[in-house]
Amino acid sequence: MKVLSAEDVRRAVPMSTAIDAVRDAFRELAAGNFVLPPRQIFGDGTVLVMSAYHSPTGTAVVKKIGIALDQVPAIRATVIWTGAGEQLVADGSSITTLRTGAVVGVATDLLASADASRLTLIGTGAQAPDQVRAVLAVRRIAAVTVTGRSADRAATLSRELAHEFPDVKFTPSTSIDEAIADADVVCCATSSATPLFTADALPARVHVNAIGAFRPTMRELPRDLLTTATTVLVDQREAALEESGEIVDAITSGELETADLVELGPALSAPPPATGRTVFKSVGIGPQDWAIAAALARA
Incomplete structure (x- = not known):
């Protein structure tokens, strides 16, 4: 049995590999090759259990997540991957941030301007850092503006990312509206209960x-963005x-129809319109964890 730390995960699966693995997993999902039970939610969303079974390979992944938004880190998780005669146990927090970044990379590659x-x-x-790493992996980004509730944390994160990506200009900001006014790509990774901006600010x-809101009571995006967007992409309807x-x-509200939601897997074969304002809303599903764990098992 392999037991892998967060450092082991990072060494074995760089972001470019994670993006390719997650993209392939969504193609497999669209082909009907996953058994995907509903996510189990306990304690008002403080404990989650996700699983996925990949029929062609007979491999499965289970992830247990503990969430405490008032702590750092807010997410603590463990991933178990099982194959024929082998088992892998890995730090689930690093896998979660990596696979969440990777799916944003897939969606951005599909919908953002070339x-x-x-x-x-x-x-x-x-x-937050894996959101940046993923977008930089699929687009030639020259400038990144980092904004959040804390000016100090925005400045610290900007410095850390600038050290990792010396050819990119990183600028901290305390104004969301100013930060998004001329953006080509916006990544939302917060625990906000209210929309972060209005569509008119974009x-x-x-x-x-948008990857931060994972409960029905949470919202990062304004309704008017979803109802006016050219494409609203989701990981799974x-x-x-x-x-x-x-x-x-x-x-x-009746302003958006279920049929308006485009699933990522099928969209990889039949790309939706990539003009105007486009949105990718992800809550995360088991095949993403399976993709990273399978890559770890192969490493």
Whole structure:
């Protein structure tokens, strides 16, 4: 049995590899090759259990997540991957941030302008760095603006990322509206219960990723963005309808239809419109964890 630490995960699976693995997993999902039970939620969302079984290989992944938004880190998780005669146990927090970044990389590659050069990151928590790494892996980003509730944390994260990506200009900001005004790509990675901005604050052509809100009571995106976007992409329609506060709100209001939601897996074979304002809303599903764990098992 392999037991892997967070450092082991990072060494074995760089972001470019993670993006390719997650993209392939969503193609497999679209082909019907996963058995995907509903996520189990305990303690008002403080404990989650996710699983996925890949029929062609007979391999499975189970992840247990503990969430405490008032602590650092907010997410603590363990992943177990099982194959024929082998088992892997790995740090699930690093896998979660890596696979969440990777799916944003897949969606950004699908929907963002090919010449996108300006990224705005909203949020400075544990998920934030992998959001930047993923977008930089699929687009030639020249400038990144980092904004969040804490100016000090935005400045610290900007310095850390600038050290990792010396050819990219990183600028901390305390104004979300100013930070997104000329962005080509926006990544939202917060635990906000209310929308972070209005659609009017965005450029006419922009791609927005939102990964922070994972409960029906949470919202990062404004309703008017979802109802006016050219494409609203989700990792899985069923999961989004159950867990995404933004999606639930827009559909309950009658301003967005379930049929308006485009699933990522099928979209890889039949790309949706990538003009105007596009949105990717992710709540995370088991095949993403399976993809990273399978890559670890091969390493």
